[in-house]
Amino acid sequence: MIEMQDVWKNYPDGTPALRGINVKIDKNEFVYIVGPSGAGKSTFMKLIYREEKPTKGQISVNGFNLGKLKQRKIPYIRRNIGVIFQDFRLLPKLTVYENIAFAMEVIEAPKRLIRKRTFEVLELVNLKNKAGNLPAQLSGGEQQRVSIARAIVNNPSVIVADEPTGNLDPETSWGIMRLLEEINFRGTTILMATHNKEIVNTMRKRVIAIESGTIARDEIRGEYGYED
């Protein structure tokens, strides 16, 4: 469960990005974060995976207060939250297999488990046959599937996806959405920031709209609501 109480974020240069966010997201929800460019969506996500800290207010993930988190507990939170980006962010010199396994190596998982689990997620994203390829040898959709495999390999309870279909054509985007739906169905909470009107309006999930750093809308089976 994710909870924010009166969360504010000003960047060091003074830019106000979030202004008094209150929200609760339950285990197993699928939530779209929408809103105009610059509204604060990425900042909202970054606070959750602790890339940024709030200027004011409280954030908790699975009962852990992120503000009071001891340094040694940070790996636990990071492992519990998988992150997916628009530009994939795979390590270019590592193979598909190695990119995924690396996420388990950094948390010092046992070798045998790494091998077993990496093949398991490669199977789930249907890329077993590309295990030995480098990212540059894959299509955009395939690269995004590798990044999804990497995000879920440590069995996180939450996936944060910041415009995961932003660089993909419509058909490939739908493939990614089916995969995220499957992962959600298996019990992972998913937060996805997107500008994709068609996806939001077709899937009809919870929609949180952020405008000028505040929550302008929060609907259970919401719509995209903008024209871009």
Ligand SMILES: Nc1ncnc2c1ncn2[C@@H]1O[C@H](COP(=O)(O)OP(=O)(O)OP(=O)(O)O)[C@@H](O)[C@H]1O
């Ligand atoms: N590191 C930073 N330093 C200063 N200002 C920042 C920083 N990151 C974001 N901002 C500013 O904070 C505000 C919110 O940005 P954010 O990236 O969260 O918006 P967004 O809704 O994700 O936008 P987009 O849809 O274009 O990705 C914007 O005014 C932006 O310029």
